[in-house]
Amino acid sequence: MKSVLILVDGANGQVAKSTGELATFAKRIGEVIAVVFDPSLVAGLGVYAIDKVVVVGGFDATKFSPAPIAESLAQLITTKSASAVLITSSARGKEIAGRLAVISGSGIITDAIDVDADLITTQSVFGGSTSVHANVSHGTAIITLRSNAVEVIAASTTPTQEDFTPTISDMAKLATVTSSQPAVKGGRPELTEASIVVSGGRGTNGDFKPVEAFADSLGAAVGASRAATDAGWYPHTHQVGQTGKTVSPQLYVACGISGAIQHRAGMQTSKLIVAINKDPEAPIFELADYGVVGDLFNVLPAATAAIAAKK
């Protein structure tokens, strides 16, 4: 049977949902070996389809990101004869994957939305207009997968646990983390992990209150177009689009966003798209499953009230 390494993400004892998605993909391929650099995350892994847990220790993983993580994974590929390594497609995940591909002499595929039992990946490119099937033809398949691309299969497992102490080179310690602040966790879900995203654009004129109120009524994350973040109306970390984050939620609600191709590139693979815009000619309506031509300052409060009434 093939062995597949998955890189566990999370912080403060909270395993990221995307890790469960990686386990779900990996289970199709073979034995699932979860690699953990933060021991506080081990307890949270029993709810996913994981066969083995490897706890990597012997160095401070938080001090030298990301080079030692890539070196550790490369050594585990050898000791576990792994056929594939699955990593979440985040900025950090991709840089770890890039280094790992070089160290292990392996091909790499990033931003996949699916991977099958034969390690054939599906990617959605050019703003969702094209599906690409590909595989790695050399070495171990290094694959990064987008969040929210699969329904997590829950499991109740007691994976076997072992410790692993890698050999970390001096080169991997050249860049040091001198201090860090964890991401500020608001009451809302993380943008790339949320199953519903409500985004605001130029049409908000800088007032995101109705967007936030509607998002909260749905338990959704709040996104913003580049126009809105560049204007300073909303933090850049919430930007959806080509130069921001790519989201693929069950429901995407675009409020006062015209739908330029650069924004579409970040949200076009959403399962269901809803648009609210005053301009009936706005390109966002071309891809919306449901469009409301109207002022978001009227439509959103009415919709928020209607949701509240249903509860």
Next chain:
Amino acid sequence: MRIAVCVKQVPDSWAEKKMNGQVLDRAGVDAVLNDLDEYAIEQALQIVEANSPTKEAGPESGHTITLISMGPDRASEAIRKGLSMGADEAIHVVDDGLAGSDALATSLVLANVIKSGNFDLVFCGTESTDARMSVVPAMLAQRLGWAQLTFAASVAVDVGLSEVKIARATEVGIENMSAKFPAVISVNEKINEPRYPSFKGIMAAKKKSIQAKSLSDLGITPSEVGGKAAWSNVKDALLRPARGAGIKVEDSGDGGIKLVDFLAEKRVI
């Protein structure tokens, strides 16, 4: 300081892109300097200006900015734009054997150019807007054995100490990192506002040197790069059926309620 900036010519990110068989169709679209690389050039210029006796980049500054690009002949247009922003010189790796190279091959070629240039710092954008993998800076750092400081939202260089500090924002939060020279740095698009080339800059760029290098100049054999050497294969690329427009309603006071009814019908709420 000797600073290198890796730049790439890409299809205009505002254009509709499509596949031609297994690869991106580059012929039918305008080619431009990758937007995200402009931030890397701008950052290099600002660092040189801050450390120049004349407060300007160029020969008097005592520092050099070299653009490094890999791509077909016409990539020289994108390189020229970077030179007109104020970079001093460029190296253009152009070779028919490079067509179809993957990120691993690209990083191999760029690393070989960088190794021979005695550079202190290498700047990159976070990703190219065509491939969007954002792995090349990390691969470069690994291949060179240099410090990796990626996704920087701010950069501070201390020339005297040969030290560079960055702050980066990733999913896990904000990390402050530091390293001694040499280092590979990628900068995000919030770090600065890239300048427009001035008329003087455009004229000066016409006289700046673009040194062409082939694979054999770099000691790379053709079997190491190009489409045939790629370690991942595209099996097929299918155009998805265009996402058709759905229902569109005018809001006459009941738009919000209709919207929620639609969401309930689709069982997303």
